[in-house]
Amino acid sequence: MTTTATRPASRSSDRPRGGRSRWAATARALPWLGPTLLLVAGVVFFPAGYMAWTSFRDLSQFGIDNGPAGLDNYARLLEFTALPRVLLNTVVWVVGVVVVTVLLSLALAQFLDKAFPGRRFVRLTIIVPWAASVVMTTTVVYYGLDPFYGIINAFLVDVGLLDQPYGFTRNAVPAFLTAMGIAVFVSLPFTTYTLLAGLQTIPTDVREAAQMDGAGPWATYRRIILPLLRPALAVATIINIINVFNSLPILAVITGSIPGYNADTTTTLIFKFIRADRQIDTASALSIVNFLIVLAVILVYLKVVKPMRED
Amino acid sequence: MRRLVSLTAATVAAGLVLTACGFGGDDDDGGGGSASGGSTTLDLLVPQYSDGTTALWDEIIASFEEANPDITVNLEVQSWDNINDVIRTKVQAGEAPDILNIDAFSGFAKDDLLYPADDVVSEDTFGDFQESFVENATLDGTVYGLPMIASARALFYNEDVLAQAGITEPPATWDDLLAAGTAIAGLGTGVFGYGMPLGSEEAQAETSIWTFGGGGTWTDGDAITVDTPENLAAVEFMKQLIDAGATQPDPGATDRTPMLDVFIQGSIAMAVGLPPTIGQIEERNPALNYGIAPVPTQDGSPVTLGVADHLMAFRNDDDKQEAITAFLDHFFSTDVYLSFVDTEGFLPTTKSGAEGTANAERFADFLALLPDAQFYPSTNEAWAATQGALQSLVGQIQTQDAASVLQQIQASADNA
Structure with a gap:
């Protein structure tokens, strides 16, 4: 649960630098990066985001969502x-x-x-x-x-x-x-x-x-x-x-x-x-x-x- | 290299998408199938009571499917360590099993997930349960749990060691137990007097044995009451046993199962055990010269901790109710039911079962105690958290004073 969340996200330092060409290059690379990004989003960002969301909810002991809890959990x-x-x-x-x-x-x-x-x-x-x-x-x-x-x-x-x-x-x-x-x-x-x-x-x-x-x-x-x-x-x-x-x-x-x-x-x-x-x-x-x-x-x-x- | 990485990523991502589609398809299978008169599938989630549990269920399911060819039962067996996490995850994901076997049902009933018990068994089956167990399976006037197996506690004692310490009768009161424990420790043979398992495995059971024995309870009928004068007296007695050296060292972190092995080996003179303990002694150290007696209480009047595990049916698809009823009636039919209870070595919860059990003689000491059984207040929704707090906190009486430990547990119960 937490281990996936703390895995460092991949760095993007290998992207070409500078102005418009950089955006164009990124756009061109997107179809190839897409699957990886999807994977990272699915196994890293989604669980981490969902965990953050549940930390502000009031959950029953079996996981039934009883509405927002504000900062009560904290x-x-x-x-x-x-x-x-x-x-x-x-x-x-x-x-x-x-x-x-x-x-x-x-x-x-x-x-x-x-x-x-x-x-x-x-x-x-x-x-x-x-x-x-x-x-x-x-x-x-x-x-x-x-x-x-x-x-x-x-x-x-x-x-x-x-x-x-x-x-x-x-x-x-x-x-x-x-x-x-x-x-x-x-x-x-x-x-x-x-x-x-x-x-x-x-x-x-x-x-x-x-x-x-x-x-x-x-x-x-x-x-x-x-x-x-x-x-x-x-x-x-x-x-x-x-x-x-x-x-x-x-x-x-x-x-x-x-x-x-x-x-x-x-x-x-x-x-x-x-x-x-x-x-x-x-x-x-x-x-x-x-x-x-x-x-x-x-x-x-x-x-x-x-x-x-x-x- | 880089190409290989993206290729792998693409494959995995495609796999994810495909699996996601798979989830959607699942639901259609279950609902559509039985409506068109085809087969119904029941998901059954059970805990592992022993190494033979899976085979036993496979047998029961095979005989059921033979009689009901249009119903398929999917069995999932989980260890007791995991089953609570597994069921919680399943419920959260909206994939609850149709039938669940577990100890406590009230949380699911409170979340409105269960069929009332009399909706999923025939009248005959329902009327066969012993009243005390039905009462224990009731929440707000509705019976939700089907009492499935029962267990009670009794004091196992090593006759040789007691004789060595000059004790002729097994202890009946708290004072007797303290005297016996200290006398055995004083022998200097390396055998410990009373084995007190207050580790996280089952500290709530050990504590309940003493609080019930001192007239205490865990509830006033409404709220969970841990910090009461009766419970405090019982926990102070436990601390007295520890401080007097009448127990094994470090009871606070001793788990029950490994500790009972030490009793079976003969290095602990007295311990509270369960019906299956008899079989474990036969298997592991048949030479042990032991006796079984009621658990010592404050004034010697018999009380025991009863535990019942339940079957319960989840209201997933209303069209499965008939299939569930067929299966549960099959399970509770006398022959099938006794094959389960007798093989697993538990006490039956049905009237026909109590008459027919092959273990009547073997479990006589326990069956005699059943009328005096008290149960955990497991219908109280704060009990699960209280039990957890007892498991993780009560062992602290080894180093802290009893009152402050009970206050901490009460605080957890109030928080739940």
């Missing part, structure tokens, strides 16, 4: 007492997962860029979390951490780290941290490979030139490699922000049975509004807020970090 959101905690969780979730993922991926990509025996095998291994279903990976960890029959809990007790099994998935903060760990794990493959691709576009003569000029490995990395990696880093970060922000399955599996809202992000809260509180209209309002937040975050990121700057 007002109900503001009155929701757990909202500050949920927003804080969302910030911790997105910033934590994305920062840790990117840092780990930078290290991994650097490592995989070097030639060493068995590199092909290690590269394949790193893809595994990507190939496995997220729900499956999460469920494996969830059962492993179960206090009654989880093998991870049993192991921690056997080696003496714990006196008795601990409910990692039964308390808000440890469960939330566990979910963040899994989110990093499943985000690593994509990020690492994006950065690895970026590293391989950096010509060796640049690095050699830096060495000739007497730059040490750390200086070379900070002054030469990292700036050249900027476009790849930008893609990896933005896509991760969107993915992590909208991620539902990991939290749904790990923190789904935890009472209260201490382990919720705005995305999981949308589902609680629908499934537990039966408030489709409030959920739509929160989806719109969610959409605006992710848009704002990306704008700020683009403005402050200027990842696309070429210098």
Whole structure:
């Protein structure tokens, strides 16, 4: 529902520039662009617009439209007492997962860029979390951490780290941290490979030139490699922000049975509004807020970090 | 490359347009078909009670279609996790099934989507339902739901562990339960006293067992009443059990199904279970030495939580009413009905079924409790949201005080 809405619309920078010829060119291109535009309108703009519309309607719990609601749905959101905690969780979730993922991926990509025996095998291994279903990976960890029959809990007790099994998935903060760990794990493959691709576009003569000029490995990395990696880093970060922000399955599996809202992000809260509180209209309002937040975050990121700057 | 992309896009777009046309065509099929005396198609949406549910329905539909060659039944089986989302989406899209099997009917009745029950079954079938269930299926004086299967709760206890703790009789009152739970925890064998599942799966059932047992209810007949002195006393008792260490750790986030497995394995001494729990024990740990007793209540008088699931008929096309009636009468005919109820391991809701059920002896403990069954106020339209709030909030009593948790749930109920 929300994922389609937050997909960035295709840019139109490849259109020819300038005056009348530009309009003529656009008109000529229209029959060819038409199907694509229709598709984008059908799967992106229509659902997003419909969601915005429902956020201003009063819907019964089965979706019957009972007329306009004005800003009532948004007002109900503001009155929701757990909202500050949920927003804080969302910030911790997105910033934590994305920062840790990117840092780990930078290290991994650097490592995989070097030639060493068995590199092909290690590269394949790193893809595994990507190939496995997220729900499956999460469920494996969830059962492993179960206090009654989880093998991870049993192991921690056997080696003496714990006196008795601990409910990692039964308390808000440890469960939330566990979910963040899994989110990093499943985000690593994509990020690492994006950065690895970026590293391989950096010509060796640049690095050699830096060495000739007497730059040490750390200086070379900070002054030469990292700036050249900027476009790849930008893609990896933005896509991760969107993915992590909208991620539902990991939290749904790990923190789904935890009472209260201490382990919720705005995305999981949308589902609680629908499934537990039966408030489709409030959920739509929160989806719109969610959409605006992710848009704002990306704008700020683009403005402050200027990842696309070429210098 | 670019050409390939636009080609793909064009194909997909063409596909979209074609599918859109397909939607329009659908309606004509349903309406026109039966008017011209041809075949009628009934859409049937049911939840999955067990691994055998689909096969069971296939059998019932096959025997029905044999007797009524002009009616075709389309079966759709959904998991309990999904069925509420599926039906909501279908209703929103104007594609409600003709017959639905689910727990609560009142929301659909309030939205004026259902046939009254006596319009879609024969008089004989209608008169066969047990009165308490009919009453529970009534909204504003009209019966909309057809009580289909029933379930009740009872206390399952591990006789070996209770004997080890020197307890000879299963607990009958709240005080007994607290004493028994603490005594078992004190054994130091790693076995927990009472298993309390307050996770989101079914926290409303566990809470209702204790509030009903203390004389509380969820409604004053009109509004949903969560924050009442009786309910507060019951929830405070639950908190007392947790604080005294008489329960398993972290009851607030424990779901029922996995927790019952722990009871079956023998690591929890007492838990509230359902009729199908008997079959699960037979299958998973037949060596378990267990007994069944009424759920402990404040003063020891028997009360149980009854749950009935319903069949209901949606008023999509008026010309389908006869076909629906034929199907529902077929389903509730004694042999067919008992084949369903007995195979799924539930309690029957019809008088003929109660006499004929093959499980009379096996479920004797539960059947005896049925007269004292209390139900969720599921005809109250705020109940669905209250149930959701109970599921997602009541577990907080593990860390917060009972009164403030009940106030939060009351607020959700008032908001609905």
